[in-house]
Amino acid sequence: MNKKRNKLEIIRDILQVINNRNGKIKPTHILYKSNLSHQMMEEYLKELISKEFIIESRNKTGKTYSITEKGHEYIKKYSLIAEFTESFGLE
């Protein structure tokens, strides 16, 4: 059984899901791929927008999300963030 993901891991997973879809994805796909409840996903998406990791776009078919440069940087440097977090127990 997988251990419970921490917040930083969930953020990485969401960003990776968006990134894997060429940087543009609908919320239903994020919900399916990120393994979160709808409410949790909405909270995380809101937080990621406020941190400027993702951008929300609206069109006729609904909302889509794309990853920003900051979001890419987070994925790239995730191992550093995770190592530092584990070192000092800041999860």
Next chain:
Amino acid sequence: MASLYYIPNWFFTTSIIFEIIFAVVTGLVAVLSFKVYNLSRQKEFRLFGLGFTFISLSYIIWSLINLFLLDQLSDALKVLSFNEFVSLGALGIYFYMLLFIVGLATLNYTTLKENSKSIYIIILLISLVGIITSFNKGFTFQILSSIFLAFLLIHFASQVKRNKNVKSLLVFFAFLSLLVSHVIFIFSTSQYMYYVMGHIFELVAYILILARLYIIIK
């Protein structure tokens, strides 16, 4: 006024080098913490970096004041009177103590994972007022530091239990050494050898933290 420390002459220059090393290592932790904050935008990293910034600044002040005193001593106290010399040294040490306590209080607040500014302010006020109003400021400072470090040690012990790896043990033993050094410093008001031992334990602590930083960035 009660005495702060007894420092052996032969160790004075070495202690300044040690303090500069402590300032550099704690400064590196702060820089890395701010870098992780910039990447993740998680505010606990900013607060953690701030805590280590205060601690780094405290060591910078400690080393600077000792450097100044060393310079005055080698100059046979030509510029300052003895009273001025003692007052300046004590003032520098008080600044060191206040900054160090603020740093430790900030680190403790970060590990509490509480999102309440009031708790942070209460911890800070109690610590600072405790030192400022105390007759024996050095003793109170070391007791408060030891309490804060003991709580940090409990936090890192829980990390060792959770992660079960050598990397977590490094940080645990670093803070254990830091706690031991401050407990030893309590007795440095009566015996100068405790001042030397305290510095050695502190050096061991920061070497361990440096080793952990190396593992993180390599």
